[in-house]
Amino acid sequence: REEEEEEGAGSQGGLYETIAGHWVRVLQCRQRCVGDMATRPGRSFPVPDFLPSQLRRLHEAHAQVGNLSQAVENVLSVLLFYPEDEPAKKALNEYQAQLGEPRPGLGPREDIQRFILRSLGEKRQLYYAMEHLGASFQDPDPWTPAAVIPEALREKLREDQEKRPWDHEPPQPKPLTHWKDVLLLEGVTLTQDARQLNGSERVVLDGLLTPAECGVLLQLAKDAAEAGARSGYRGRRSPHTPHERFEGLTVLKAAQLAQAGAVGSQGAKLLLEVSERVRTLTQAYFSPEKPLHLSFTHLVCRSAIEGEQDQRMDLSHPVHADNCVLDPDTGECWREPPAYTYRDYSGLLYLNDDFHGGDLFFTQPNALTVTAQVRPRCGRLVAFSSGGENPHGVWAVTRGRRCALALWHTWAPEHREQEWTEAKELLKEPEEEEE
Structure with a gap:
């Protein structure tokens, strides 16, 4: 019987x-x-602080069209979430002054009151379960009052809630001695590392091209443009701004034009060689223990359109990240389509500097605060990781023509650039094929 009682x-x-x-x-x-x-x-994360943010928009919208009673209801509802919100308090005082005499019964929205009471009750139970039953709970709301959270959990939860993808400590920049150990090309120098560029996983290297090589690639871009090779873009206008022309050339198109005699084979071969040169250095600097593959190579030129530069306010290329969709409002960067999510490192190898504007710049995730700026010059490579830690853009090109070789690298071999292999086959010398 005792055993039965224990079992029960x-x-x-x-x-x-x-x-x-x-x-x-x-x-x-x-x-x-x-x-x-x-x-x-299409997003992976919610709009932060969704309900209070919608209520803020509502009270402002009602006030603009003269619906002051509804404006008061909504701003009072905001104050249920954030009782010490100074802008909401100020707005409430303004609305009440415009209404004149106090109106009995005018208070926060009833649906919001019910929601908050229910939500706080749920949170109290969940925090109790966390503390005493070992349950897991990640509070989705920044407005949760501290009094609801057990004191033993507050510090840890505060750290988790405030954490953002870019808050983790960035990798320590590699010392110059390390770079000398992996240096593979004579004449290449480390100009700026991540610390000097105020970020993480960024570097500026000089000396990757000689002036003569820059000249050959510039001539290749010019000849290809005259032959009508504007890969991927219709017409001559830039896809990013109406004030510039944009010309693009892939390695395969260059090889095909060389085979047809429209451009010199020297330039097409150099394009292949230089892209591999950049890949080798990028791997040596950022990923020495994990192979990088070229995923796309693009020789691009941006030219200012004369007569269309007065009072220009736009960018040559808006701020973006290369493998995720940047949302400046939240500072998040979603690694999902339409972004090229398989890109891991990016590189920009510049061919000239005889133009106005066109500097590359990095920003914080808000896409507004500039953290570093790099002036193009022949043989200068700017390489960086492709994620949300490196939002970047290009200032407007207001005079002249700016040319650069843009390259993206991937750790995923299935995303390696097939056109690069095809171009190499097309450019083989006859004696090489016989061998």
Whole structure:
């Protein structure tokens, strides 16, 4: 009988744990509802602080069209989330002054009051389950009052909530002695490392091309443009700004034009050789233990259109990241289509500097605060990791023609550039083929 009683107590304990576990999952699901609603199509993360941000927009919109009662309701609802929000308090005072006499019954929206009461009740239960039952819960809301969170959990949760992808400590820049150890090309110098560029996984190297080699590649770009090779773009206008012309040439198109006699074979071969030169150096500097493959190589020239530069305010290339979709409003960068998510490192090898504007610049994730700027020159390579830690853009080219070799590298061999291999085959000398 004692054994039966012990067995019954054990089964009861298991039943209680099952019920508690089920209820915790229900509460977790309810807490995720707002996040699911706030996640835009094609995104992986919700718009942060969704409900308060919508209420702010609503009270401002109602005020603009003269619906002051609704403006008061919505701004009071904002204050339910953030009682000390100074802009909301100021707006409330302005609306009440315009309304004149106090209006009884004018308060926060009832649906918002009900939502907050229910949500706080759910949070209290979940935090209790975290503290006493070992349950997991990531609070999706920055407005949760500190009093709701058990003191033992507050510090850890605050750190988790404030963490962002770019907050992790960046890799330490490689010392110059290390770079000398992996230096593979005579004459290449380290001009700026990540620390000097105020970021992580960035470097500026000089001396990758001689002036003569820059001249050969510039002539290749010019000859290809005259032959009508503008790969990937219709017409002559840049896809990024109406004030510039954009010409692009891939390695395969260069090889095909060389085979047809439209451009010199020397330039097409040099394009292949230089792209491999950049890949080798990029791998040596950033990824010595993991092979990098070229995923795309593009010789691009941007030319200012005369007569269209007055009071110009746009960029030659807007701020972006190369393997994720940058959202400056949130500072997030989603590694998902339409971004080229397989790109791991990027490189820009410049061919000239006889133009106005056109400097490369890096920004913080807000796409506004410039952290570093690099002036193009013949043989200068700017290489960097392709993710959200390196948002970058190009200042407007206001005079002249700016040419550079843009290269992207990947760790994924299945995404290596097939056209590069095809171009190499096309450019083989007859005696090489016989051998």
